[in-house]
Amino acid sequence: MIYSALIPLLIFLPNVVLIFAPPIKDSLPEKINKTASYILFETIEWISRLFILVIPFFSKIYLGGGIENWCLAIMFIAMGLYYLVWARYMFGGRDYRLLYSNLWKIPLPLALSPFIYFLGASFILHSMPMLLTAITFGATHIHISRLERDRLLCASQNCTSLTSS
Template sequence: MGLHYKGFLISLLILLPNFLLLRFAPRSIPKLTSTSILFTVFERIGQITCFVLPILYGRKIAEQPIDYITLLMGICLIIYYLCWIRFFGGGREFSLLFKPLGPIPIPMALFPMLYFILLAYWLHSYLFVVPALIFSIGHFVNSWSVYTQIRR
């Protein structure tokens, strides 16, 4: 355990495009029904822990060898960034946040989930697996709910 810039980087890389939403909000946000509060709580708890744990365990992250798992994490980031480019390039329409990428539904939800699950696997850490799964469950259910409401 210990701080290291690589721990900050792991969290920052996935959060970076989201910071742009603070200045450039989505357009045409439809009226949506909310999902279960349980899944929202799961998502928020998972988000907080998935973003904080890499920072706290930065030294462990810095000690890990670069391998095929880090390559897969990088691919997840690239696809995630491409979806963000599609969103901003498409006029920031809310529906673009949930638009499928080929056969992949809700890619802007799935690729961050995969990123954190791969991080847990890369670190061989149950401490990271639990928040990654909690985040994934909440994020998937909430995103899928919005996706199905938009498609109607």
């Protein structure tokens, strides 16, 4: 069970970067008034994050071969992509927009990679609660990230922010 606890920590750990190396102020858009639907998605996202942190503590990793090994490989690829985006942020001058921009042709890599990672984790943990939580987290995290990316694009083009879609 101790190894399964590393699953969420390996993905959430880079977020500590924002505490010690916050984005440069010039790259941050203005604060927004969040719509009720935005707040709902954000709340569901945070609840699913908590479940993702807790579920592995009550689960065991199973690597019997077949699908589990493929899922573990996919997890490593997703984690590598995730760390690559964080490295781009750090070495790119801590520009907030880098957290939401495409990497190669992959849209929202900082939202897609943890979703794929946690889907893979649900298979190696043989955990239906983790699978359902990963899907919930992915849906809300990707939606919120898309709204934030669109808001950043609007800020750079002086248009009205899109927070209610």
